Amino acid sequence: MPVKNFDSDAQSCVHAKHERRKDARPGELLAAALELFVEKGFAATRVEEVAKLAGVSKGTLFIYFASKEELFKAVVRENISGRFEEWNAEFENFQGSSADMLRYCLTAWWEHIGSTKASGITKLMMSEARNFPELATFYEHEVIQPGHALIGRVLQRGVDRGEFRAIDMKYGVYIVLAPMLFLAMWKHSLGACCDAGAQLVPEDYIALQAETILNGLSIRQTPPPLSQKNTAS
Amino acid sequence: MPVKNFDSDAQSCVHAKHERRKDARPGELLAAALELFVEKGFAATRVEEVAKLAGVSKGTLFIYFASKEELFKAVVRENISGRFEEWNAEFENFQGSSADMLRYCLTAWWEHIGSTKASGITKLMMSEARNFPELATFYEHEVIQPGHALIGRVLQRGVDRGEFRAIDMKYGVYIVLAPMLFLAMWKHSLGACCDAGAQLVPEDYIALQAETILNGLSIRQTPPPLSQKNTAS
Amino acid sequence: MPVKNFDSDAQSCVHAKHERRKDARPGELLAAALELFVEKGFAATRVEEVAKLAGVSKGTLFIYFASKEELFKAVVRENISGRFEEWNAEFENFQGSSADMLRYCLTAWWEHIGSTKASGITKLMMSEARNFPELATFYEHEVIQPGHALIGRVLQRGVDRGEFRAIDMKYGVYIVLAPMLFLAMWKHSLGACCDAGAQLVPEDYIALQAETILNGLSIRQTPPPLSQKNTAS
Amino acid sequence: MPVKNFDSDAQSCVHAKHERRKDARPGELLAAALELFVEKGFAATRVEEVAKLAGVSKGTLFIYFASKEELFKAVVRENISGRFEEWNAEFENFQGSSADMLRYCLTAWWEHIGSTKASGITKLMMSEARNFPELATFYEHEVIQPGHALIGRVLQRGVDRGEFRAIDMKYGVYIVLAPMLFLAMWKHSLGACCDAGAQLVPEDYIALQAETILNGLSIRQTPPPLSQKNTAS
DNA sequence: CATGAATGAGCTTTCATTCAT
DNA sequence: GATGAATGAAAGCTCATTCAT
Incomplete structure (x- = not known):
């Protein structure tokens, strides 16, 4: 960083x-x-x-x-210097399943952003965005939009290749982003000063999220039955 | 509220x-x-x-x-007055699949917390926890621990009933919590002042998260192949 | 004041x-x-x-x-609140010679401005005008222009009535203003902190200035001979 | 300079x-x-x-x-280096009427002081004298006293030669000094930043002041009648 | 000598807190 | 109780002055 x-x-x-x-x-x-x-x-x-x-x-x-x-x-x-160019290049060159690609994304994110001071920017923006609208706009253009675009491409690749189920990408990107961004914020807030947070091992957190997300995105043989309100007696 | x-x-x-x-x-x-x-x-x-x-x-x-x-x-x-007693009671009385229970959790959370001003507390704690350690501890005892416990019970019920796959509950609860808490924070920060955020419809966000999480927690007929680094050529 | x-x-x-x-x-x-x-x-x-x-x-x-x-x-x-309206009214109603009118101007000025704190504004503006262009413009409109106009009318009255000799009014007003404004400034600067200034009695200063100015404005029977450079003794 | x-x-x-x-x-x-x-x-x-x-x-x-x-x-x-020795010498050697001498004084002052940066010292002393008492004293000894003395001698010469009327020299010097010093200050303050000042031509200002002062100092054939308050014309 | 990065006392301005009314 | 005028500690920022280079 x-x-x-x-x-x-x-x-x-x-x-x-x-x-x-x-x-x-x-x-x-x-x-x-x-x-x-x-x-x-x-x-x-x-x-x-x-x-x-x-x-x-x-x-x-x-x-x-x-x-x-x-x-x-x-x-x-x-702390926002364009890393996306590099990442987009990685995306182009990636050889492997989309599951692996997604796993790699999460791991690499932790390695290069999440575990470094740069992850503090996420918390900072969340805390101060409304006091600095100009910066919020800057952040949206420099980070949020490219980030959404990149994750969107990764997921779309999986869908296109028949590896992931089809989803509305507008919300789909948050399946990946939300757990990561929450981790970044948690780490710099409650995670830094309360017991519950102290015990969380980011790598394990990410590993479980990754497998669950991948499972969640997978195409099931038998979809779960649509639920009716309080169906079973 | x-x-x-x-x-x-x-x-x-x-x-x-x-x-x-x-x-x-x-x-x-x-x-x-x-x-x-x-x-x-x-x-x-x-x-x-x-x-x-x-x-x-x-x-x-x-x-x-x-x-x-x-x-x-x-x-x-x-704003964090114990609603957990009531919720725990609801848990005890709930009749239905664990998938439905989880869906209900997410929907109810949005209805009673996420969409109300109470969700601001999440953002507040994230932003100020380190300046108010006493409050952080209080919040941990009053919200985080009961919250984790409740979500943990919901997930464990699913596992016990053979509806969800077995997971390490310490991290498992974040599968549910992270997307919701991220939504709460987003709503009160960048979501309140940037274009990308303005277009997000919480109900749709939650719906997709719910189905993906449930799918992710489901027991698959054929598990996805364990990935080796950059497997396929 | x-x-x-x-x-x-x-x-x-x-x-x-x-x-x-x-x-x-x-x-x-x-x-x-x-x-x-x-x-x-x-x-x-x-x-x-x-x-x-x-x-x-x-x-x-x-x-x-x-x-x-x-x-x-x-x-x-x-400290500049329009006193000019009042003064212009006095001008209109004044009954007497223009010499008396001018004497009255100088005396009244000393009584109501020169001897009061308001005279400090003159020094203040002289010292700070260039640092506060906006105020300088304000002062010009509120004080300088009305002041010049009033003195100009007084002098013009004298000229029109054959009491004063004809002069270019653009510079003529300074015959009256310069000695008064100098006094105001002097009083608040060197006059307030050096021996030479301490001994100056404003009333006497003004009296002499008044008579000299009036004499200077008077129409002489025999004008002073035009001087040639270094005329022989 | x-x-x-x-x-x-x-x-x-x-x-x-x-x-x-x-x-x-x-x-x-x-x-x-x-x-x-x-x-x-x-x-x-x-x-x-x-x-x-x-x-x-x-x-x-x-x-x-x-x-x-x-x-x-x-x-x-x-900037106030003793020019008075030179000027006093000029006084001794001057051949001509006292009117001419006075005119020469004013012209020379403008040429060597008024129009040069040295005139800024006058404004500077007026503005800062009270913050620099030591300098004020210095200035009084080096400039004010010699200046008053020189002007006093010029006027006294005129009186002694029957060219000027008798006046109290303590205040008489200001008849000459006040218009000049006002000009110097005006030039560096409001005159430098407001319209009214911009139009003032120093040479013309001085010319009118000179003639008015000389007229004012002259011995009149028929002195102006002593005024009674609001005398009828 | 000349430089300009670094300093820190000092100033303007803010705002949580007090308290006479 | 409620008010809001008054306070003064504290914070942002400036700039005369120093000194290693």
Whole structure:
């Protein structure tokens, strides 16, 4: 994830009062801001805390970001750099069953997004979208639409190849997305501070979701009987 | 809605016009606070706005709630009042297939929680849990654990009756919960302010999730082949 | 002067912490702001000082004025309330020589403007006009133009009646205005802090200016010889 | 202009291109500072702007001036360098009528001070005198007292030679000074940003002031009758 | 010497909280 | 009880000043 580029070994050197590290600063600040914004929310995070976590003074932050709001926008943008081009290419080249493709999607998502700080953006957007409509629009174009499109293509491939049952794709994508996005949010909220969450192993969560989804998408020999309200006595 | 509990008997007192609904104040404040906290988050909501929305002055709010934090806690507590006793009773009395039971769960959840303001609590907890650990614990005991237990019983009933395949219940409950909780959060965040979200019809979303989950939990005649990494050429 | 309306006996009562004097506040704040802005300039005056001088807290100031800049604008506007209507009426009704009229102008100006806090506005505008173009335009319309017009009428009356010699009125008005405005500015700057200024008695200053101006405007029997450069002695 | 004194011999040093004019730096900084201080006032001028206008970095400014205040003081001191010795010499040598002498004073003042950046000092002192008492005292000794003395001598010469009427010199000097100093201030404040000011031609302004002052100082054949309040015409 | 990244005191502004009415 | 004027701690942001390079 982009943020990682910057953290590297910032801690390893002794900082003098006026050490110049101009090109490293923005990344360090963005990483610090991401962490705190995700943890405490935008409004409850003080710029001084961000600066402190990045190892600089309050004033320095404002050299690189004109305002707290600009910092927020930069955090979101920084962590959304188009990964979709790469993923779409992977989709084109994938050889294998659609079930495998879907499993790969989920695993890769966890590996590259879910388990990294980038997953914090999901929680951040959910928490702050309504306070930053401009960012919400940006996020919709940069993440939601490409994401839906990609998952839609994966599912459609399965349908086209007779591997998945036909579904309304508009809602179908959420079969895959909802469990993953919930995981991302859970991880950064209750999962980070309550017992129930502490015990959840993401890989196991994903494994069960994957098999259930695949089973759910499969074409059954005998469909389950349509239910009538409180049918059986 | 839980909040209503508070106002409910407010009508019964007959005073002069100007003093009417005096004991309804806390309920009105809680409703206003829920709405604004959900929309803007705790920190970004001003108590004056809450008071205004409730039709009282800022000072009045502090007569009923010692601080903004106490107001927040009251909002959460008030809106997760134990409905589980009732629901557990429904579970005991339910006559019908486990598939129907699960469908009923999802439908009832939407009707009583998802579509009401109470769903905002889910978003609130996700956004603020880490700032209110005490509340997170409370929420875990009052909502998460009973919720998991209830869903767990529903699924276990299906397994026990040979209707659902056996799964690790610790993760199994999320098969049902994740799509619903994601819907609740989405509705109050991006869904409330971006195009993609505007077009989502919750009932249709839930219907597809329900059938997919049931299909996913079903015992298949022929299980899908275990996948090897990039099996087919 | 408008400002005076407010100072009255503010000091005479004992202030409790939360005493309510809502309608008196703006005036007290404007008076305090005028004093400090004139003394130290806009930028060098801190809002907290203004509040303190007005006997309120920092926060209170912002209840009445949205920003420091709005406070500044209000100070200027407050002290410019149209006195010109009244003065123009006086002009119409004046019975007497134009010399007397001019003397009366200067005396009245000192009495109602020059000697009061309102004269500080002159210094304030001179110091800050270029930082507040919007206010400069406002001041031009509300003060400069009516002022020039009024003085112009007074002088023109004298010319028309054969009392004053004919002059280009565009520059003529400054014969009267310059000495008065200089006095106002001097009084609030060097005059307030240096020995030379301390000894200047405004009434005497004005008396001499008046007689010299009148003499200067008079129609001489024998005009002074046109000078050639460095005429022989 | 005084500032030039500083640069003057800067051309004589022959270095490499990049090092050229090294010793001109302070002069360039002072010129830049004068311009900005006059335009925006001391407090509202940022040292970075001054440095930029002088073509150097912020840090460089502090090599030459210990603080912003010191820079301000240097600007004032630099621009009021004693021209009075020269002017007093001119006074001694002047051959001609006192009227001519006075006309020459006004013309020369405009030429050497009024029309140059040095006139900005007048505005600067008026605006900031009370924030810099030390400078005010300095200014009083270096400018005000010599200036008053010089003008006083000119007027006294006229009186002594029977050319001007006798006046109290303490106030008499302002007959000459007030219109000129007002012009200087006007030019750098409202005159620089409002329509009324834009149309004022200084030479014409001075010409009319000169003739009116001379007329006003002249000994009249028939003095104007002492006015009684509202005397009938 | 010159630079400009970094600092942090200081200022404007906000807003939860108080309390006289 | 209800009000809303008043408070002041706290937060965002600025900018004179420093100093390693």
